Amino acid sequence: MANPPEVAQLILHALLPADARESVAGDLLEEYRDSRVPAAGELRADLWYWRQVGGMWLRAYWWLAVPVLLLLVVSDVFNTFRAPSGASYLDGLPKLVLAVISPLGVVGLLALTTAYGSWRTQRWQGGLVAAVGISVLAWLFAVAWWGATVYPFAQVQQVNPYWVHAWQWSTHRAAQHSDETFLHWIFWDNVGALIIGGIVLFGASFVCGGIGAILAGISSQRRHAGQKSSRGGTQTGRRT
Amino acid sequence: MADILGSFEQAVLLAIVRLDDGAYGRAILKEVAERLERDVAAGAVQATLERLERKGLVRSRLGSGTPIRDGRARRFYAVLPEGVRALNDARKTHESVWRGFARPLKSRG
Numbered sequence: 001m002a003n004p005p006e007v008a009q010l011i012l013h014a015l016l017p018a019d020a021r022e023s024v025a026g027d028l029l030e031e032y033r034d035s036r037v038p039a040a041g042e043l044r045a046d047l048w049y050w051r052q053v054g055g056m057w058l059r060a061y062w063w064l065a066v067p068v069l070l071l072l073v074v075s076d077v078f079n080t081f082r083a084p085s086g087a088s089y090l091d092g093l094p095k096l097v098l099a100v101i102s103p104l105g106v107v108g109l110l111a112l113t114t115a116y117g118s119w120r121t122q123r124w125q126g127g128l129v130a131a132v133g134i135s136v137l138a139w140l141f142a143v144a145w146w147g148a149t150v151y152p153f154a155q156v157q158q159v160n161p162y163w164v165h166a167w168q169w170s171t172h173r174a175a176q177h178s179d180e181t182f183l184h185w186i187f188w189d190n191v192g193a194l195i196i197g198g199i200v201l202f203g204a205s206f207v208c209g210g211i212g213a214i215l216a217g218i219s220s221q222r223r224h225a226g227q228k229s230s231r232g233g234t235q236t237g238r239r240t
Numbered sequence: 241m242a243d244i245l246g247s248f249e250q251a252v253l254l255a256i257v258r259l260d261d262g263a264y265g266r267a268i269l270k271e272v273a274e275r276l277e278r279d280v281a282a283g284a285v286q287a288t289l290e291r292l293e294r295k296g297l298v299r300s301r302l303g304s305g306t307p308i309r310d311g312r313a314r315r316f317y318a319v320l321p322e323g324v325r326a327l328n329d330a331r332k333t334h335e336s337v338w339r340g341f342a343r344p345l346k347s348r349g
Binding site for chain 2 (some may be wrong): 001020022023025026027028029030031033034035051053056058059074123
């Protein structure tokens with residue numbers, strides 16, 4: 001019998017709450033083998049299976065992904081459009097607000113996602129899948145956002161003294177008589193930011209996932225210990 | 241009157257009524273897709289079933305698995321009296337909204 005992709009099955013298992021894990025995974029497997037593979041072939045059936053898993057992830061965690069995407073947009077807009085001195089227009093905001101809309105806010109949301117994912121699924125893998133999923137989504141969104149905005153944003157940036165200075169400093173540092181244009185420089189600057197940002201994002205999601213895993217493990221052990229002691233207490237009560 | 245059911249909730253509840261003893265996740269998914277004449281995401285049906293159970297309109301129990309599902313248990317659903325009432329209310333509202341109109345509705349332009 002045909003089998004859905006192994007990784008997709010693992011993600012599905014980590015994604016589902018304990019009480020739905022068996023039945024939902026069984027429903028998808030049955031539909032995959034009984035309908036999708038005979039009707040459309042294994043490749044299309046695999047794609048269908050991945051779509052179902054992705055859809056279930058989105059249904060569970062979209063509300064945590066939205067603030068991460070908004071933070072990315074806000075931080076990019078205010079990083080791009082600055083005062084001629086280079087100061088951010090957000091500088092006047094209270095420090096707490098600045099911390100929330102900084103990369104620290106994204107890490108905080110990843111930690112929250114991990115904790116929620118671990119709690120919802122009652123297993124550490126659930127938190128990890130939630131956090132890594134947010135990272136994948138945020139990175140893909142960042143690539144699309146950057147693709148759509150790099151040129152229009154650059155039109156504004158190239159007349160701002162702050163960015164002009166940054167361009168000149170960067171190109172002169174690379175070569176004494178560099179003739180690299182502003183647009184070429186900002187393009188590759190953004191590519192570098194996407195690569196480094198992606199590495200940091202995935203790193204943070206794995207660290208948060210790891211912390212969530214440890215916390216979920218401790219809480220699960222305590223829950224089991226609590227259940228054992230309460231069962232013991234009930235038995236003693238019945239005997240007396 | 242409780243909250244009016246959405247059209248997808250009605251489709252899921254009616255699928256359970258139609259399937260009777262055979263109303264488990266995958267059968268409900270197929271029935272809903274067939275009635276709505278479109279592909280339906282398994283996650284959408286699953287989320288709706290969970291919501292209907294939380295609202296007290298359906299109840300579920302675990303049943304045996306089959307070889308095609310590698311023995312994984314099936315969750316069977318049944319509509320509770322409150323669910324039947326909600327379906328009847330939804331139909332009444334629907335009919336009341338449409339009363340007085342010829343079907344199909346013709347555009348004036």
